[in-house]
Amino acid sequence: MRVAEKPEIAKLPLFREMQDEQRERIFSSSFLQVFPPQLTLFELGQHPDFLHVLVDGLVELYATSAGRDTTIGIVEAVTSFILAAVVTDQPYLMSARTIASSRILLVPAALVREVVKDDCALMQATMRELAQAYRDMVRALTDMKLRQSAERLGNLILQQDHRQGGTGKVRLKTEKRLLASLLGMTPENLSRAFGVLGSRGISVNGPQITISDRAALEAFVRPDPVRENLA
Amino acid sequence: MRVAEKPEIAKLPLFREMQDEQRERIFSSSFLQVFPPQLTLFELGQHPDFLHVLVDGLVELYATSAGRDTTIGIVEAVTSFILAAVVTDQPYLMSARTIASSRILLVPAALVREVVKDDCALMQATMRELAQAYRDMVRALTDMKLRQSAERLGNLILQQDHRQGGTGKVRLKTEKRLLASLLGMTPENLSRAFGVLGSRGISVNGPQITISDRAALEAFVRPDPVRENLA
């Protein structure tokens, strides 16, 4: 790899702390590839050949079973994904496709596993990343099991607002149909859920959401009792 | 700690590969404690002071939100739990309570974090454990999002059978109400789900389940497309 994005990638939590020469070893065997929108990057059940780092664009992680499918996560740049499959060297549990045109760094999985063994800093970063990913999944699962759809939506809006700086203005980065799938509901019901939240402190205009009454919203959605530490 | 169980605990994947002296360092600062049934070990939101290792007994991990609660996992001996909270040093995302009388090894969380840094083998084991836990969560989430209740039950029975040796006889280790909570349904509906599966290849007698027609059962529940490697 020989690209302008190298420093940016090197700054990722995953690669930040590791030895320079090991990082160079990883990067020199990796390559950056551009993918058009709507392209399937890999599918559930396949053997993981590469650790993926989304440098630019947007990627959907989704799972399929019993003829249906559902979105497990939406990956925004710059982030690595499917670390767990690479580390365990087991088949993917999800498929991935680009939503927008995307540039992705492909790091050979076997190399990752090898360098991880040699470089404790990388291993530690990997461990942290996995622990965080696990916690995110726990949250997603309890969200799904304990809250109903409008509450889930409200919570997601609060989270997004928090991540975007707490301004009370949230802009959706994806189509609503995708958001619906992520939240585990149909597009129809997402639309209705926005309707419900309309009388709970939110106003919606296309992809632009405004929190007009945060207190009312929080009262309705009952946010997570445990706030995540700001990373 | 000075107990008969030490060798058994030392054989856990988490502690198996590490340096002997580091392991001893961990064990010497840990202590084994006996808890009666139905006792809350810790609660969601608390700061993790100890890594727990269930030596004997049964523990429920559950989450609470919005006045409801749901079971996230059931821990059987011998297994460590809440590694992720310990590693990240962030508040628990779930609560834990004993189901049966249990003996638990309590390992100071700060010590774990420290030794992990010094002992790469332990770190690697931690990383693997977290990766596996993450994958389990992904499965649980997709299960919840994509399958309906009788299918979830059928799948759980198949998994259990697989883990218990594939004999076609599965014995439930917990009350059915707890199983219902794990599967994300009410006890009433669990009962009805067993009824449904009655005509799909299984028969139930109290806690004893018999798979009488595996093909029929698999056709109905559409098992995970990706089989887990036997650990």
Next chain:
DNA sequence: AAGCAGGCTTGATCCGGATCAAATTGGCTC
């Protein structure tokens, strides 16, 4: 500017699972 297509919304209906309310069962104590 008309036509079209895809995504979003709205309305009507259906279905899975929750809730509420009784039975029934099974292990216990006395």
Next chain:
DNA sequence: GAGCCAATTTGATCCGGATCAAGCCTGCTT
């Protein structure tokens, strides 16, 4: 063995969300 308590099962009803079916709006094509 009677009585009791908790777990489970069964039945009736209700509700959230899915599905089906139109409309609608926006951006793009021709």
